[in-house]
Amino acid sequence: MVKDPVCEMEVDEKTAKHKAEHMGKTYYFCELGCKKNSKRTPTNK
Ligand SMILES: [Zn+2]
Numbered sequence: 001m002v003k004d005p006v007c008e009m010e011v012d013e014k015t016a017k018h019k020a021e022h023m024g025k026t027y028y029f030c031e032l033g034c035k036k037n038s039k040r041t042p043t044n045k
Contacts (some may be wrong), residue, residue: 002027006034 001010004027011028012020018029020038027036 004018004028004034006037 002016003009004011004023006029011030013026013028014037015031016028018032018035020027020029021033027038029038
């Protein structure tokens with residue numbers, strides 16, 4: 001399990017439908033809204 005960097009919910013990377021790559025790292029999101037939010041929110045927590 002990995003953490004959604006926007007809402008900090010746990011996401012299963014095997015079934016995650018929403019993901020984004022940034023600086024060679026893959027981020028997983030629980031929903032499309034979080035993925036959109038990540039563009040405004042720094043993901044390097
Ligand atoms: Zn989320």
